Amino acid sequence: MRRSHLALAMEREPDDDRVPAHPFLKWAGGKWAIAPRLESLLPHDVRDRVYREPFVGGGAMFFHLQPRRAVLSDSLFDLITTYQVVQRHVEPLLKHLERLRATHCTEQFYATRTAFNEQKDAPRVERAAWLIYLNKTCFNGLYRTNREGSFTNPGIHDPTTLRLAAAALGGAELVHDTFDHLIDRAEPDDVIYFDPPYSPLSRTSSFSAYADGAFTLADQTRLAGIFRALDERGCLLALSNNDTPDVRRLYAGYDISPIIAPRAISSKASTRGDVTELLIRNVDKYPRRPRS
Numbered sequence: 001m002r003r004s005h006l007a008l009a010m011e012r013e014p015d016d017d018r019v020p021a022h023p024f025l026k027w028a029g030g031k032w033a034i035a036p037r038l039e040s041l042l043p044h045d046v047r048d049r050v051y052r053e054p055f056v057g058g059g060a061m062f063f064h065l066q067p068r069r070a071v072l073s074d075s076l077f078d079l080i081t082t083y084q085v086v087q088r089h090v091e092p093l094l095k096h097l098e099r100l101r102a103t104h105c106t107e108q109f110y111a112t113r114t115a116f117n118e119q120k121d122a123p124r125v126e127r128a129a130w131l132i133y134l135n136k137t138c139f140n141g142l143y144r145t146n147r148e149g150s151f152t153n154p155g156i157h158d159p160t161t162l163r164l165a166a167a168a169l170g171g172a173e174l175v176h177d178t179f180d181h182l183i184d185r186a187e188p189d190d191v192i193y194f195d196p197p198y199s200p201l202s203r204t205s206s207f208s209a210y211a212d213g214a215f216t217l218a219d220q221t222r223l224a225g226i227f228r229a230l231d232e233r234g235c236l237l238a239l240s241n242n243d244t245p246d247v248r249r250l251y252a253g254y255d256i257s258p259i260i261a262p263r264a265i266s267s268k269a270s271t272r273g274d275v276t277e278l279l280i281r282n283v284d285k286y287p288r289r290p291r292s
Helices: 005-011 032-040 060-065 077-088 090-102 106-118 124-137 159-169 179-185 217-233 245-250
Strands: 050-053 069-074 173-176 191-194 236-242 255-263 273-281
Touching (some): 032 255, 050 060, 069 077, 069 179, 077 173, 090 124, 179 217, 217 245
Parallel strands (some): 050 069, 050 191, 069 173
Antiparallel strands (some): 236 273
């Protein structure tokens, strides 16, 4: 039986300094529902080490863990810019979102989508508001590029969620870069959690929900090479992916733990439900948990 986040919060130590923040964006493959389970499989002192997450996406694991020294990165420029705006300019952002909420309609959704795609030089706060608005109003609340569909009554303006996210992000370093940058920046004993676009379960699957381009098998292979190089450096690693023959082949020799995860975002209700994912770790580098 999975523990809820409320139950986990009640079990925390009195000196736990985490704020009750959670993701402000919905994202394909978001880990919020299984974050407590994943935390139990990470190094026990993860919050006290440098924590790096090179595919931050919706940020579920970061908001759950709230490590004291975090470097969050992603290859999506507008996503990282939005995190920076939440971190540094949350009050102006909330004003933009309130105006969008007050005038929300189908026509505004399409106009905002056009502006987001075409007005790349618009002010950062405005573009961040557009991204959050589109994320809340597009079909199933999932940020996509150039997709159809919108919600009629979305939760566009959520001051509490965004202010708590800003507090959690306060000391984080936010970097626009691909996962390759870890080779130049990661240090021994850093904790690195990878949550890349998943290897497809079938040959007809794609990664187009993540970005304009695909994350191909060649990219998965390159990522596995980075994983092995960082393992040799002495980093403490964990990586989530689908349970496929390709993934098991690429990470042969590492600890591979099946994780049951709900698939909450899908265009068809019939395809939502529990799926088996993998968590891949170099557990031989993990410190021993202290005896209770």
